[in-house]
Amino acid sequence: MAAKYSLIIAASSLMVLLAALLLPRPSTLSLLATLPVAALLMTAPKPPPRWGGWVAVCMIPYVCVAVGELIANPASRANSTLIAVSSVCAFFAAMNYVRRTGTSLRR
Numbered sequence: 001m002a003a004k005y006s007l008i009i010a011a012s013s014l015m016v017l018l019a020a021l022l023l024p025r026p027s028t029l030s031l032l033a034t035l036p037v038a039a040l041l042m043t044a045p046k047p048p049p050r051w052g053g054w055v056a057v058c059m060i061p062y063v064c065v066a067v068g069e070l071i072a073n074p075a076s077r078a079n080s081t082l083i084a085v086s087s088v089c090a091f092f093a094a095m096n097y098v099r100r101t102g103t104s105l106r107r
Contacts, residue, residue, distance in 0.1 A: 003100035011044040013090035020082040053105040055094035062087040
């Protein structure tokens, strides 16, 4: 039952991340950046066995870019914070989902 809650938290975080990426003004680059998040979100209702691992791997670049934006661009601090926090939340919830389901990420 706890794995279901981790899946719900991860999917909710992905929804927030998707909204934050499109929040200011959707550009071509931001639309391209939303494609992996949208693909992961579309598979969330019936996730494949290693779904949590793929979510965790995909969140690493979003966190890195958002933290870089926090440092370099103070004008978009709120949006960058939202992206960073939702990415970290999705990362940990997805890893908890993997742990709770007992899925091995080795093979």
